[in-house]
Amino acid sequence: MKLPKEIREKGDLSATANKGKNCSIKGCVDKAIRSLSENSWKSYVEKADLKYYDNKHHKIYLCKTHYKEANKYRKSQDKLYQKKGFLENSTTVSRSKNWD
Numbered sequence: 609m610k611l612p613k614e615i616r617e618k619g620d621l622s623a624t625a626n627k628g629k630n631c632s633i634k635g636c637v638d639k640a641i642r643s644l645s646e647n648s649w650k651s652y653v654e655k656a657d658l659k660y661y662d663n664k665h666h667k668i669y670l671c672k673t674h675y676k677e678a679n680k681y682r683k684s685q686d687k688l689y690q691k692k693g694f695l696e697n698s699t700t701v702s703r704s705k706n707w708d
């Protein structure tokens with residue numbers, strides 16, 4: 609029977625509607641692999657020099673390529689924090705060296 613199959617496919621489509629989003633980056637037609645909160649990712653996406661279409665869900669949908677791009681900036685900021693911590697540690701170390 610063809611009809612039930614069609615209905616099922618339709619149901620599948622609506623069930624996977626979230627996963628079937630396209631990338632939010634302007635000019636990109638790839639399928640999104642990530643749905644990210646606009647609040648926490650906006651700055652990374654902008655730092656990566658990417659323009660995106662905002663939506664009412666306040667989500668940024670990114671394809672594999674653009675997710676990598678934005679994630680690079682997210683990671684570099686994480687590193688910055690780590691570096692800061694590392695610097696504080698090394699200051700402590702050098703200070704204790706001075707004491708010696």
Ligand SMILES: [Zn+2]
Pocket residue numbers: 631632633636637638670671672673674
């Ligand atoms: Zn994209």
